[in-house]
Every structure is written in C-alpha cells, then in structure tokens.
Amino acid sequence: MIIEKEKNGTDLVIYLSGRIDSITAPNFDVELKSSIVGIETLTLDMEKLDYMSSACLRVLLSVQKIMNARGGMKVIHVNDVIKEIFDITGFSGILTIE
Amino acid sequence: MDAISAVEPVGNGEKGGHSVSNIVFRSTVLGSIIQGLVALLIGLAMYTFALGNQYITLSYNLARSASVALTEYTDELQPLVEKVMQRYHALPEEERQKTFTKEYRDLYLDIYADDEYSKIRRLMHRFLNNSDLFGVYIGFYDEKTKSLVYIVDPDDNEETATYPGDWEPVKDNELSEFINWDYDSKTYSIDNTEKWGWICTSGYPIHNAHKEIIAFVLADVSLNDLYRGVKSFVVQFSLSVLLIIILQAAAMVYYFRKRIVNPINDIAEAASNYARDKQEGSDVADHFSHLDFKSVSEMNHLKNVMSKMEFYISEYEKHLTDMTAEKERIEAELSLATRIQSDMLPSDYPAFPDRDDFDIYAAMIPAKEVGGDFYDYFLLDNSHLVMMVADVSGKGVPAALFMMMSKLLLRNAAMEGMSPANALTEVNEIICRNNKEEMFVTVWLGILDLATGVLTAANAGHEFPILKNSQGKYAAIKDKHDFVIGGMPGIKYRQYEIKIDPGSRIFLYTDGVAEATSTDFALFGIDEILDVLNRDPDVAPKQVCDAVYAGVEKFVKGAPQFDDITMMSIHYIKRYEVKESDMPQRSITVKSTLDQLEPVTAMATEFLDMYDCPKRIKPQICVVIDEIFSNISSYAYEQEPGDVEVQIVMNNAQRSVDLTFIDSGVEFNPLRVEEPDVSLAAEDRETGGLGILMVKKLMDGVFYEYKDNKNILKIRKFLE
Structure with a gap:
C-alpha cells in the first residue's frame, strides 16, 4: 500500500495504490485519520488500487462517518473488482463513488 | 601382424634357384670355353696352314731339284717313258686292271733290265737317300686313261715300291693341273691314302731339249707328323686353356662372393631378423644400419634404403597404433553416446502400465550411430499427456548434441506447465541466443487433455500430424506451421486446439519416414503412410509403428537409410475420470x-x-x-x-x-x-x-x- 496526498486548503486528495488488506489496513486507518484533521472535503483516488479487504471497508466506513459531519468525502476511479466489493457490501449506497 | 607372419625366413640352405656364385662360375666357364674354342680353331688353322705350306714347299723343292738333275738324262728318260707308255697303251683294259700284281709287272719285265732304267733309278736313289722324303719317283700323267703311270721308283721297300707300268687313277682336277702346268704355282695334292696315311704329293715337270714335258718328278711327303703335331697341339692348347678358364672362374666366384653375394646374404639375414622381431613383437629398431658395404656403392645404397625403410615403417607403425587407439576410443565413445541418446528417449513398454485410458508407442531408428531425431512423451499430471516429435538439422554427433539440448529445453518448458506455443517460443529464444552453428530443429509439440480430449498443439516447421477419429480414417491435419526452432529469434509461436473423441488415434513422424527414398529415388510420402495406416487402422500403437516401418522397408527395397526414422502412435481409448488428487x-x-x-x-x-x-x-x-x-x-x-x-x-x-x-x-x-x-x-x-x-x-x-x-x-x- 502506498499513499500519496495532495492538499489544497481544506481539500485533500489521497492517491491509493497496491492493496489494502488485513495487514495494511491498520496503517491506512492511522494515516488517513491523521491526514483529515482540519479537512473539509476528502477525495480518495483508487485508480491504482488493486483490491481491498473488509478491514479496509471498516476504515472507509469510519472515515465516511467523520466526513459526513464535514464537507463530505468521495471515492473516484474505482476499478471493477473494488466496485463489485462495494456493491456486494452495500458500500455503494454509503460512499459517493464517481 | 598376419602379413608379417606370411614372410618365410630365408635360411642359407633354402635359396630357391641357382646361387649367384654358381651363375657366375657357369657363365664364366661357358664364355671362356667359347672363346677358347674360337682361339683353338684359329690357332689350328694357322698352324696347319703354315706347317702344310712348309711340307708342300719341301716336296715341291725336292721335285724341282730332282727334275733339274734329270734334265741331263732326258735322252735316256724320254725313250724309257715312251717305251713304258707304248706298252701301257698296248695292253687291253682288263690287263691294265691287274696293276700292282706280279702278273702285270711281268709284262714290263724287259724294261727293268734296260740301262736307261737302272741309270735313272740310281740317280733317283741318291735323291731319296739325301732327303727326308717319303718317296720320289717319275710318273707320266696319261690324259687318255686319266691315270698316273709310274715310270721309275727308287724305293727298295718291296711293300711300298712301284714298278714301271704300275698306275693309279687320277682325279680330273689333279690331272688337268699337272698336264696344264703353268710354271708359276706349286703343283701338289694332299690325300689320305690307305697305304701311307696322309701324304702331300708335289710334282715338277721334266723337259726335253725342245722344252716339251716328257714326264713329272713326283715327291711324296708324309703328313703323318703334321697330323700328330696338330693332335698334340689341340690337346695341349685345350688343357692349358681349360686350366686358365677354371682359375679365372674360381677367381670370379671368389670375388663375387665377397663383394656381392655375402652383402646380399647379410641384408637377407637382417631382413629375416627384422621380420622375426616384428612377428615376436620385439621392439629392436635397428636391423640394417650396422651393415658395412662401403666398398660396393650399390650394396651400400641398398643397405641405406633398407635402413630408411625400417625407420619409416616403425614411424608408420607408431602412427598407426596411435590412430587405431584413437579410432577405438572414438568408437567406444560413440557407442556410449548412442546408448546415452537412446536412454534419453522413453523406451519401456507399456509406457504407462497402470493406465487403460490411452496407449502410446514410439521408436527412433537412427541412420548413423547417433541421430538427430527425438521424441518424448510424459504425463504432466494424470490428465495431461505431453507428446513431442522433433528432427534436428544435420546428422551424426553435431545433430545428436543439438538434439540433447533441444530435448531437455523442450521437456523442461513443457514440464513447467507452459502451453505448447509458449514452450516453443521460450525454447526458440534460448536456442537462438547461442546458435552460432545455425542449426535448427523442427518440432511438433502437443498436450492432450485426457479428461476432455482437447489436443493443444504447436508446430515448428514439422511434418503434419496424422489423426484418426474413432469412426473415420487416418488423415493428415494440415496444421498451422510456424518457423523452425533455432531459425530466428523473436518468433511468437501459435497453437491450435482440436477436440478428439475417445477411440481416436494420433500418428506422428519425422521426415525420415515421409522422405524415405527407394533405390529408384521415389519418396515414401504422406499418401503411402496413410495407405499403410488405413490398411489396418485398429491395431495397438506398437503394431501401427511396426507396420509403417515395415512399409518403409518394403518401399525402399534395400536402399540405405539416409535419415533417422522416428514414429509415435497414440491411441486415446477413453476419457479419463479426473480425481481431485490428479x-x-x-x-x-x-x-x-x-x-x-x-x-x-x-x-x-x-x-x-x-x-x-x-x-x-x-x-x-x-x-x-x-x-x-x-x-x-x-x-x-x-x-x-x-x-x-x-x-x-x-x-x-x-x-x-x-x-x-x-x-x-x-x-x-x-x-x-x-x-x-x-x-x-x-x-x-x-x-x-x-x-x-x-x-x-x-x-x-x-x-x-x-x-x-x-x-x-x-x-x-x-x-x-
């Protein structure tokens, strides 16, 4: 898992690549939550993300809840595999996927 | 070594034919005898001629001096001669034939009593006693009766003496010689008489005052001494010549023995020792160089040549031994290589004794000791059968080496689970990387899914595979050909899939089968292969291969096999039930x-x-x-x-x-x-x-x- 960030005022874009599984999800959780301090809108670019496990989903759900109280969060460039995971788990209804 | 044992050792006593000494002796003796004979004949002729002349001259001179002495008595002699000749002519022929008999001589009895006769006889007697003459007498050559009529003979010996009127026949030439006497030459005759042996008779005429020949004085010289002289001359001459000849021949023989025969024998003995040592395997290397014939250049040359020959033969033998060892080593290695190569090809049958869902048989018959063809088959897992048949360019050891490498690479690629196309692509890249000799290999590689009957195959420039579906006949699959392996890097090989039903058969082969050539240069060809296959299509894979090979053998009619022959036959009997463990x-x-x-x-x-x-x-x-x-x-x-x-x-x-x-x-x-x-x-x-x-x-x-x-x-x- 590699995370790259692009901050623009209170807007933050995070580029994810590799995979986020049970091993990397805790890091992702810490990293993400520290990054969104003072952030109003969060964008997660998943173009280079291969796949994610349920551990990642739990992080996403947790962050989504935080961002719901602020300007919001969206997920972009979702590949077929991840889109299917979002669909199966009902996350498609929770996340803003573009 | 068999060739050397055929040489018979030549001992001193075993020389075939005549020895050189013998020949020299004989030829010297023979030549000298001929020379001696010629010399003898010439000498004899000269001796005889000289001595004979001497005798002739002697008798001639006597006859002449007697004639000169008698010239003074012509008046007494002439009437005496006439009287005798009158009496002689008066006698009838038969009376004359009684000459030398007493009865005949009595007819002239009165003439003996004449004074003339006695006077002349006395004179003659003196001559006879004063010389070595055998006889001297007066005779008359009568032309009419061709005879010599004796007139006066001073001989006292009753045995040999003649009387007036006695006569002897005279040969024509003798008669004419005396009668037509020319005063210049010596008149003589040589005769072998019964009474006196060899005698020479010379004559000289007696003339009267009118220069008329009234009679001849005849002088006889015995040639018996001459004859004896000739005899002793011949004997002495012959003996001395013979002695010289023998001495000369012996000297020649001695010389030849020393200078030629002995050196030849020495060389023969050295050669015989050489042959014996060779036969016994002794390594004595110097048989000729110790010989010394410096005095005869040809012999010395022969010895040097023999010595050189020995050296070269021994060098050649060493070379030959090395070469033979080298050849044996190569042959041993080649046969080992053949074994290693054939061991590399699976050849235990039945190949998969615990499998009843398919049967496979393959065979490779190399044209040389080692071949360039190969085949391989193995189960990738229980339900995947990998099959390959390949033909490396060229023949012999180079092809075999290339074959080893290709086979290992292909097998490894297939075992790693690569698809046929990927395996060929990969192997081609590896081979092309180090292929300076520009060799190549044609390969047909197929993987049969025994569970589904799906055959996945790729063809790198190889012959068409032949397929027979359960109900159909054998027919060639005109599959997609890609380029040969090793030909060019970067080729993406293609593969194809064919689904075959249980009961199907596959036949794979190399061009050794398809291009088997008969003595009349006809090719066996794919149609002939199909003919053989379809003749008896439902036999086991081994019988299929045997039948095709028998077909090839029959077709080529004994022409030598010039390419490896490889065949593989697969019978897909039934679908394999895949177990989880498979x-x-x-x-x-x-x-x-x-x-x-x-x-x-x-x-x-x-x-x-x-x-x-x-x-x-x-x-x-x-x-x-x-x-x-x-x-x-x-x-x-x-x-x-x-x-x-x-x-x-x-x-x-x-x-x-x-x-x-x-x-x-x-x-x-x-x-x-x-x-x-x-x-x-x-x-x-x-x-x-x-x-x-x-x-x-x-x-x-x-x-x-x-x-x-x-x-x-x-x-x-x-x-x-």
Whole structure:
C-alpha cells in the first residue's frame, strides 16, 4: 500500500495504490485519520488500487462517518473488482463513488 | 601382424634357384670355353696352314731339284717313258686292271733290265737317300686313261715300291693341273691314302731339249707328323686353356662372393631378423644400419634404403597404433553416446502400465550411430499427456548434441506447465541466443487433455500430424506451421486446439519416414503412410509403428537409410475420470499469525498465474484469502497461534479453483454468522460479518465441515 496526498486548503486528495488488506489496513486507518484533521472535503483516488479487504471497508466506513459531519468525502476511479466489493457490501449506497 | 607372419625366413640352405656364385662360375666357364674354342680353331688353322705350306714347299723343292738333275738324262728318260707308255697303251683294259700284281709287272719285265732304267733309278736313289722324303719317283700323267703311270721308283721297300707300268687313277682336277702346268704355282695334292696315311704329293715337270714335258718328278711327303703335331697341339692348347678358364672362374666366384653375394646374404639375414622381431613383437629398431658395404656403392645404397625403410615403417607403425587407439576410443565413445541418446528417449513398454485410458508407442531408428531425431512423451499430471516429435538439422554427433539440448529445453518448458506455443517460443529464444552453428530443429509439440480430449498443439516447421477419429480414417491435419526452432529469434509461436473423441488415434513422424527414398529415388510420402495406416487402422500403437516401418522397408527395397526414422502412435481409448488428487494443486502450512498472510497470498497468486487465471478473478481470490485467514488468525486459536493449512487446487475439467483452509482451532462455522444488513446508512452500519459476506458473494461455493477436530472450509470459484 502506498499513499500519496495532495492538499489544497481544506481539500485533500489521497492517491491509493497496491492493496489494502488485513495487514495494511491498520496503517491506512492511522494515516488517513491523521491526514483529515482540519479537512473539509476528502477525495480518495483508487485508480491504482488493486483490491481491498473488509478491514479496509471498516476504515472507509469510519472515515465516511467523520466526513459526513464535514464537507463530505468521495471515492473516484474505482476499478471493477473494488466496485463489485462495494456493491456486494452495500458500500455503494454509503460512499459517493464517481 | 598376419602379413608379417606370411614372410618365410630365408635360411642359407633354402635359396630357391641357382646361387649367384654358381651363375657366375657357369657363365664364366661357358664364355671362356667359347672363346677358347674360337682361339683353338684359329690357332689350328694357322698352324696347319703354315706347317702344310712348309711340307708342300719341301716336296715341291725336292721335285724341282730332282727334275733339274734329270734334265741331263732326258735322252735316256724320254725313250724309257715312251717305251713304258707304248706298252701301257698296248695292253687291253682288263690287263691294265691287274696293276700292282706280279702278273702285270711281268709284262714290263724287259724294261727293268734296260740301262736307261737302272741309270735313272740310281740317280733317283741318291735323291731319296739325301732327303727326308717319303718317296720320289717319275710318273707320266696319261690324259687318255686319266691315270698316273709310274715310270721309275727308287724305293727298295718291296711293300711300298712301284714298278714301271704300275698306275693309279687320277682325279680330273689333279690331272688337268699337272698336264696344264703353268710354271708359276706349286703343283701338289694332299690325300689320305690307305697305304701311307696322309701324304702331300708335289710334282715338277721334266723337259726335253725342245722344252716339251716328257714326264713329272713326283715327291711324296708324309703328313703323318703334321697330323700328330696338330693332335698334340689341340690337346695341349685345350688343357692349358681349360686350366686358365677354371682359375679365372674360381677367381670370379671368389670375388663375387665377397663383394656381392655375402652383402646380399647379410641384408637377407637382417631382413629375416627384422621380420622375426616384428612377428615376436620385439621392439629392436635397428636391423640394417650396422651393415658395412662401403666398398660396393650399390650394396651400400641398398643397405641405406633398407635402413630408411625400417625407420619409416616403425614411424608408420607408431602412427598407426596411435590412430587405431584413437579410432577405438572414438568408437567406444560413440557407442556410449548412442546408448546415452537412446536412454534419453522413453523406451519401456507399456509406457504407462497402470493406465487403460490411452496407449502410446514410439521408436527412433537412427541412420548413423547417433541421430538427430527425438521424441518424448510424459504425463504432466494424470490428465495431461505431453507428446513431442522433433528432427534436428544435420546428422551424426553435431545433430545428436543439438538434439540433447533441444530435448531437455523442450521437456523442461513443457514440464513447467507452459502451453505448447509458449514452450516453443521460450525454447526458440534460448536456442537462438547461442546458435552460432545455425542449426535448427523442427518440432511438433502437443498436450492432450485426457479428461476432455482437447489436443493443444504447436508446430515448428514439422511434418503434419496424422489423426484418426474413432469412426473415420487416418488423415493428415494440415496444421498451422510456424518457423523452425533455432531459425530466428523473436518468433511468437501459435497453437491450435482440436477436440478428439475417445477411440481416436494420433500418428506422428519425422521426415525420415515421409522422405524415405527407394533405390529408384521415389519418396515414401504422406499418401503411402496413410495407405499403410488405413490398411489396418485398429491395431495397438506398437503394431501401427511396426507396420509403417515395415512399409518403409518394403518401399525402399534395400536402399540405405539416409535419415533417422522416428514414429509415435497414440491411441486415446477413453476419457479419463479426473480425481481431485490428479489436479494441479499447491498447499502451504503456516502459523495463524496475520503476518503469514503474505506467503499464503504469494503461493496462491503464483499458482493462479500458471493456469491463466482471468485478471478479474485473481484479486477476488486474494480478498477471500485475506478475509478467511484474518478470521482464523483472530479467532481460531485462543492462547497460542496454531497451524493453518491452505490448499489451492486447479480443476481443469470444470475450470474451477478450489481453496481449502484447515485449522485445528475452536470449532467455528463462518457460514452461520449472521449477515449484516447492507442496506443501512453509514451511521447505522456495523463492521462485523462483512468479510464472510464478501467471501460468499465473490465465490461460487463455500462449504464447511468440522472433522477430526479440524475446521475445514472449502471455497470454489469458477474461472469462466
């Protein structure tokens, strides 16, 4: 898992690549939550993300809840595999996927 | 060494033919005898001539001096001669024939008494006594009766004396010589008489005052002395010549023996020793150089030549020994190479004794000791039969070396699970990298899925395979040909699939079969192969190969085989029932800590890559592994982490992947976990149960059982 960030005022874009599984999800959780301090809108670019496990989903759900109280969060460039995971788990209804 | 034993040793006593000494002796003696004879004849002629002349002159001179002495008595002599001749002519012929008898002589009795007769006889007597003459007498040559009529003979010996009137016949030439006497030459005759032996008679006429010949004085000289002289001359001459001849021949023989015969014998003996030493295997290397014939240049030359010959022969032998050893070594290595090569080709039959769903037979008959053809077949797993037939360019050792490399590379590529096209592409790249000799190999590589009957094959410039479906006839498959292996780098080989039904047969071969050439340069050809195959299509693979080979043998009619002949026959008898143990699979046992997720995932992805897993499915399986493994690692073992075994199995027949997780932890059926409500809003959602949900949804089947204190969770995913 590699995370790259692009901050623009209170807007933050995070580029994810590799995979986020049970091993990397805790890091992702810490990293993400520290990054969104003072952030109003969060964008997660998943173009280079291969796949994610349920551990990642739990992080996403947790962050989504935080961002719901602020300007919001969206997920972009979702590949077929991840889109299917979002669909199966009902996350498609929770996340803003573009 | 057999050639040397054929040389008979030549001993001194075993010389065939005449010895040189003998020949020299004989030829010297013979030549000298001829010379001696000629000298003898010449000498004899000269001796005889000189001595004879001397005798003639002697008698002639006597006759002449007698004649001169008698000239004074012509008055007495002439009437005496006339009286005798009158009496002689008066006698009838028969009376005259009685000459030399007493009766005849009595007819002239009165003439003896004449004074003239006595006077002349006395004179004659004096002559006779004063000389060595054998006889001197007066005679008259009578032309009418061709006879010599004696007139006066002073001989006192009654035995030899003649009387007046006695006569002897005279030869014509003698008669004319005397009668026509020319005063210049000596008149003589030589006769061998009965009474006196060899005598020479010379005559000289007696003239009267009118220069008329009234009679002849005849002088006889005995040639018996001359004859005896000649005899002793011949004997003495011959003896001395013979002695000289023998001495000369002996000297020649001695000289020849010393200078020529002995050196020849020495060389012969040295050569005989040389032959014997060679035969006995002795390594004495110097048989000729000790000989010394400096005095005879030809002999010395012969000796030098022999010595050189010995040296060169021994050099040649050494060379030959080395060459023979080298040749034997090469032959031994070649036969070993042949064995290694044939050992490389599977040749134990039945090849797969525990399989009744297919039968295979293959054979390679090399044209030389080692060949360039090869074949191979092996089971990749229980349901995949790999078959290949290949032909390397060229023949002999180079082809065999190239064949070894190609075969190993192809087998390795196929064993790694590569598809035929990928295997050929890979091997081509490897070979092209180091192919300075520009050799190449044609290959037909096929993998038959014994469970489904799907034949996947690729053809790198090889002959068309021949296929017979269960109901049809053998026919060539005009498959896609790509370029030969080793010909050019960067080629992407193509493959094709054919589904064959149980009962089908495949026949593979090399150009040694298709291009077998008869003595009249006809090619066996694919039509002939098909003819042979279809003649008896339902026999076992071995019989198929035997029949084709017999067909080739019959066709070529004894022409030498110039290319390797390779054949492979496969009978696909029935579909193979795939058991789970047959399927390609991997498994790994790890501790149930979360950090072990990585090796498990790696094992699975590597395995999936090998079996062309679709791109979309691979991450799904990774997600599933993540969910299940993290679940086990969190909940199965309460105290210490325990073992987790993860299996992944590829079911090719139904194109599915089976994942199995086995742990010995607390009994736990994940399928019983209550599914979360995925329709709730984020604030209402719970985070549990999502993993299992994803597993169920992403996969096509999840089965759980608790058996032998083990949790066994099996997950299936179809790949298509």
